[in-house]
Amino acid sequence: MFPRAPIVVALIGAAAIATHAQRGRFDVQDVGLTPLNVGEVIDTRMAPGSPASRAKAVVRAAIRGTTAQAAAPGRVIVRFRAAAGAAARAAAVRAVTRSGVIAQRPSYADFDLIRMDPTGDPEAVAAALKAQHADVVENAQAAYRWKTMFKPNDPLYVTRQWNLPYLNLEPAWDIQPRAGSDITVAVIDSGMAFRSASFTTDIPAFSVGTLVYPALNNVTIPFAAADQLVNASTANRIVAPYDFIWDDDLPLDFEGHGTHVAGTIGQITNDNTGPAGVAFNVKLMPVKVIDGVWDEVLGSPNFATDDLVARGIRYAVDRGAKILNMSIGRTGPPSFVIEDAIRYAVGRGAFVAVAAGNEYLDGNPLSVLAEICSRINGAMSVAAIDRNRGHASYSTAGAYVEIAAPGGDGSTPGFAGIDSFIVQQTYDFRFTDTYLLSPEEYRAPRFDVFGYIGYAGTSMATPHVAGAAAILMQQGITSPAAIEDALKRTAVDLGTPGKDNFFGYGLINVRNAMFGIGAAK
């Protein structure tokens, strides 16, 4: 797992109540209430010249740039005066554009169309018709292009999520508004806040160095679903959840990492709440293969190892996942079971996105999973860029880096705090990581307090690629190798021209990857 420097930007709490079910040696209780949470973002007032205001300006500029309307070539709309005869109309048109002809009037039109040389300037022709032939022409204009202009109304999309416009996503959503609704993305990670539950259990005493944390007996640990991942209208988006750490079907997230990653892939979008996700209609399959601190404190029977991860990959594919997001990894010796599992996944038609690693500043060791994926068409290793589209300081570099996506970086020049991170909904770690408190303040954790949290890491970059792959697959690119090919060929080159060790082929461009080619162009 590659989280890096989580910071809290918002919080709100709540409680949970219960009925019964069994989970391993714990007493698991279903919660029938509406999931709790809802975040309130840190003060968003923006002083002129502040980093926040600059961020907003960047986002606005990006949005305007992608929605600018252009005049269609070779076409002018004109309304002739009724008294003007056909000869006079034709003469007026020819006087301003030699190639212009009046087309047959289209149905449902109270105007005419002039077809003209597409290399000509339709705005100039329209202006000339009005100015020079007012006796014949009542009005004229160029034919400006229309399109749907989907821009999510999620407030954090505008104020915090600098990362999504970097992918050229709005025009991609225009083309593919279903945003992956037929595609299941497996989040092979630390679990996911996908449902409500509560445990009643005893937490044994443990030590951290010289600090001794006391046992907590008969405590209730509440969980809630992240309401920006699952709510009443999207309850069926969760597919075949499984927990390989506890060997059951309740992959609750003790870390918040998998929940954050899932948010980048498929955060509920255009609901006037919180942040947006890349492929916001996908189905999500939580596959827990990473154990957190609480898993270990509570005595989980398994922990993250090659065999477990390999099984998780195969499980996800066998249960119908078409995209696998693996914001996880390790360094060290190679693993044949992992390589076999990745090849199995791709062979079954699943695209795999994996994190390149966060160890650039720690000796830049080779990331085993990323290296494997770089050798398999249909699996991609993802590096992280910062808000300046530069190499994120931590992002592992190597010939096996294939592609780049926003991962955030707390040390990005020009951007302070949350504005340099990737913001999605997940737990407020101050309520989950209570083992970071002093033994005197130590208390049972709770997993029902959510915020819109900034994370940075190649873990955060990877789900951008997974979400993009889901959109491409929904668009009809059903082969994992073809998805990889499209993402590489349309990536925006960064750094050294051509493929390089920091960015691979560059920053993904979802719209261009899905637009393809015509017969002649």
Place this chain on the structure above:
Amino acid sequence: MRTATLAFVLLSWSAAASAQGVLAGDENAPAVALRPYFELSRQKFSADNTFENVFGEASAPFWGVGVQVAFWKARIYGEAGLSRLTRSDSQLVGERVLVSGNSIFKLGIPLRSTIEPWKVAGGYRFHVSPRIIPYAGAGIASYHYAEESDFATPDESFDGDGTGPLYQFGVEVRVHKWVGITVGGELSQVTGILGNGGLSQLYTSGGLEEGKDGEDDLGGWAFQFRVVVGR
């Protein structure tokens, strides 16, 4: 190669016809006859892989109009004509594709193209009998081709022209003093439009296994049915 073959066939046919004494012409024909015509045709594109994958069909129907001028006892003819697709809005509608390796994925993004050929040709009419008149000729075909897609930016659309040789042959059956019906074929080779971008370029450059002969020719074989008015 195709051109040379066709030229050889036409020359052979002319020689054979001459040997059979069918070059006499129509003694009653005016010195110069204007013969407007209307035609329906179906063209199988030489760039068949490109059209098949983008538009779902390797051929397309056209309607056309033109005028033929016959002289020297109606033995020699010249003609000029234009044609348009017999489709709604005179457009072929297909979808954009993504190519990876030798796989082609249809993306569901509508792509509309207009193909507007015009031609100038001339040739010889063989008066086999008063009612049966084979003909063969050659000329120039010019195509205007444009394609645009939903969601495309202006620089992602295409609009261009291409020109190339045209060869035609067929048989005209005189069904009335003033009306003839023609059934024939036409081969055109129109370069300068396809092969420089899009799927046709991939085929032309050998990027795809199929179509190794290249798909830079917007022309192809056309089967024509024509009604001619005039002597």
